[in-house]
Amino acid sequence: MSKLDGTFFWVELMTSDPQAAIAFYSDVIGWRSEPFGPDGGYTVVSGSAGGMGGIMAIPAEAKDCGMSPWWGGYIGSSDVDADVARLSAAGGSVRRPADDIPGVGRFAVMGDPGGATFMLLKGSSPDGMDAPPPMAIGHVGWHELHSGDFDADLAFYTSQFGWAKGEAMDMGPMGTYQLLSATGGTDFQNMTGAMMRKPAEMPAPMWLFYFTVADIDVAYAKVTAGGGTVIEGPMEVPGGAWIVQALDPQGAMFAIVGMKAG
Template sequence: MPGRFCWVELLTSDIGAAQAFYGEVVGWTCASPGHAERDYRLFFYEGNAAAGLMALPDEAKAQGARPSWFGYVASADVDADVAAITAAGGRLYRPAETLPKIGRFAVVADPQGAPFALWKDLSGMKPPELPPMAVGHVGWRELFTDDVEKAFAFYEGKFGWTKGETMDMGPMGAYQLFATGGDHAVGGMMKRPPNVPQPFWNYYFTVAALDETLEKVKKAGGQLAHGPMEVPGGAWIAQCFDPQGAFFSLVAAKR
């Protein structure tokens, strides 16, 4: 549905190494759909597509992009959304483009500089409805931004997102939960810490047990950046870097 996160993909400097790393850490299998002009692969968990994988494009490198996870928001009209986002002070990184019989997309950034993509499906394929926090899939999204109130106002006005609970994190400020449709929160927004160079979206992948998964991260060549720590509701999280330097997070119901 328009306004909801609909996909996530990894842009990386080494596709083969990334495929092996996430296969070991998250338990994904990988396959190529076979219809893309470039080497585009799909990660699967128990038969359901979970994420995409591709090489970091040269044009993205030229704009300073580094290996990273990248999210898509569903759009009913990509061109109209691009116009509205840029009019609101956002940025257009890649003009709208159609992949025949697959979808139309554009790469944009919100007014504070956090990049994401817009996507309108043209395939007619409906993905399966998965429960919140399904293992092997994105369980949470988190925006690091310079002004939480302004950021939320942008996404609320453009996509109809709604506020959930606001948590006081002391010196770190407020943590604003949000929903993109329905009544359950799917992510949070927080003020960007001083050591984070620019606003960005962070994605949490759900795993069965956190400590076991973190051991796999280390053995596969990744690095632990923060955690593990317990969060309100009883879940456990950790933030990591993969071997190519892409930042990602993990969430689990237990350690």
């Protein structure tokens, strides 16, 4: 996992209806899916460059606590226990202490200073994973933090993970859209995501993951045809790509990014 330390490398959907979610996303994004584990209760989804995430039912204890369907992201760690201590001292919070997942690795659930959740993971395999090419179809093409504390979160991610700041874009009443690079370099081509202040209508701070699709218009039509709800878009963004923000049929927020075929 050393190649991916400090970067998002895996995403995971916890949902109320895994089979329906697998069918929806396979149609919209084009993922391939394969059951994982002895009981097949975890489904690995793959894009053009291989496995990139998983889908599972919301655990009973989390459901009892009121968890709704939700996409979460894992950041690579070479020492989960040390990173938990370091990030806690820097203003983060521990949502679930470090623990082992048999056959997978060691993980922890963290909160940033503004309240958005992310996970840490050190895989048990010594081989690690290679990052997909930029904008690989079916993979996360953009990571966007809707922050509960913009200044504290910006300082947290840049100091603790070494992320670089790119351009700070003025969005008027919506505030600053701060571009970020988790892989180094400050020019636009090296940007891997951004952060902004959480809109008032969003119930809680969160990371939003943009999945790359081959044709934004085709994927957009499939979102609504499959029972999803479009929140915003299609909207053109710098670089010529288009984005759509949406809710899946079970209520998890996600986004897609891609070009227009025409």
